[in-house]
Amino acid sequence: MARTLDDVHQDLRKEVADRAGALWSIARRLHADPEYAFAEHRAAALLTGELQRAGFSVRRGVAGMPTAFTARSGHGRPTVALLLEYDALPGLGHACGHHLIAAAGLGAALAVHTVLGGSAGCVTAVGSPAEEGGGGKAVEADAGVFDDVDAALMFHPGVYNWRRAPLTAQVQYRVAFHGRAAHPTGNPTEGIDALAALVELFNVLAVLGRRLPEASHVQGIVTHGGTATNIVPEYAEGLFGLRAATTPALEDLIGQLRECAEGVARATGTRAEVERATVRYDHFRDSGVLSDRFAEHLSRAGITLTPPVPGVYLGSSDIGNVSARVPAIHPFVAIMDEDGSDHTPEFAEAAASERARDVLTAATEALACTAADVLLCAGLREEAWARHGEAVGG
Structure with a gap:
C-alpha cells in the first residue's frame, strides 16, 4: 500500500x-x-x-x-x-x-x-x-x-x-567629490572645498527625505573628510545606505541620489563620482x-x-x-x-x-x-x- x-x-x-x-x-x-x-x-x-x-x-x-x-x-x-x-x-x-x-x-x-x-x-x-x-x-x-x-x-x-x-530592498553607494586643495587663509580663493560639497549633499538628502514614500530612506556617513584643518579638502567621500519597499522604488531612489550629487557638484564647482559599494538586496x-x-x-x-x-x-x-x-x-x-x-x-x-x-x-x-x-x-x-x-x- x-x-x-x-x-x-x-x-x-x-x-x-x-x-x-x-x-x-x-x-x-x-x-x-x-x-x-x-x-x-x-x-x-x-x-x-x-x-x-x-x-x-x-x-x-x-x-x-x-x-x-x-x-x-x-x-x-x-x-x-x-x-x-x-x-x-x-x-x-x-x-x-x-x-x-x-x-x-x-x-x-x-x-x-x-x-x-x-x-x-x-x-x-x-x-x-x-x-x-x-x-x-x-x-x-x-x-x-x-x-x-x-x-x-x-x-x-x-x-x-x-x-x-x-x-525591503537595499544597497550602499559611495559618493565622492573632487575639488582643489589650497590654504584656507593664504590662498582661499584657489581652493574648491570637496568636504563642503559632501556636507551640502547631506543637506539636500535631508530635504529629499521629507517627501520619500513609505520605507524609503537614505542614511549616510562621512568616510573621508580631508587630511588637515589648514588645507581645503580636495577630496571627500561618503557612504550612503539606501532602502525602499520594492526593488523598483530602490532604483528610483538611486537615480535621485545621483541627481542630487550631480546638482551639488555643479553648484560647488566640484566633480562627483557615484558608485555602487555593495551587492544590491532585492525586496x-x-x-x-x-x-x-x-x-x-x-x-x-x-x-x-x-x-x-x-x-x-x-x-x-x-x-x-x-x-x-x-x-x-x-x-x-x-x-x-x-x-x-x-x-x-x-x-x-x-x-x-x-x-x-x-x-x-x-x-x-x-x-x-x-x-x-x-x-x-x-x-x-x-x-x-x-x-x-x-x-x-x-
Missing part, C-alpha cells in the same frame, strides 16, 4: 525528533564559535561534513565563494532548496540566530533525504555565507544556483511569529501558498503565525534576490518576546535558550514537511509558480 502525504509528514516528524538532540548540538557549536562574512570556514566544514556523511553530493566553493556550498540528494526536477545561513555579527556573535537557520536547514534536508531517498526529485541544501554583509545568496542567484529550483525554503528566528518577512517576494503550508505544519507545535503588522519593515536580506527567481519563504518564528530585538546581546543569549531549542525542532519539522509537499504535490508547485509570476510582473 502506497504511503499517503500524511504518512510522509509523520515519518519526517519522527526523523526530526530523533535528530533533535544532534541538531541542537550543532547549533550550539556554531553559536559558540561565531565566524563572519565570507570567513565561515569552520561552520561550512561542519555542515558539509554532516551532509556528506549522510550521502549528499557536496560541492564546495560555489559561485566563487570559499565558504559557500551546495549538497544534493536525488536528481532532476522537482527540486527544493533548503537555505542555510551561518555568518555572525562582529562584536555580537550569533545575535541574528543564523546558527539556528543553519541547523534547521540541515535537519530538514537530512530528514527529507532519509524519508524520501531521492525518489521524488531532488533536495538541495544551499550554504550561503555573508547574509549580514556581502550577500552570499545574491551572488549564488547570479551564478545560477537557483536556476533549476522549484522552491527555496528557510525560516528566521526573531521576536515575532510572522508568516512572511516584510523585507522579498513571499510565496503565500508555501508560507501557508509552513504555518500549517508549524501549528502542530503550538506556534501560530500571523501576517506581519502593516507598515512595519524588518530590514533587508539577500533572500530577496532568491525570491525574485523562484517561489520562496522566509517566516519569522519568535525566540524571545516582542519587547526585544535581534542584533543585540540579549538576542544572542536567547538564541542559545531552551525556547530557541524548541523553536529549532518545530521549524525543522515544518521545513521538512513543506519541502516534501513541494516535491510530492504537482498542483502546489504549479500554484506557487503561477503566483510567483504575478509577483514579479511576469
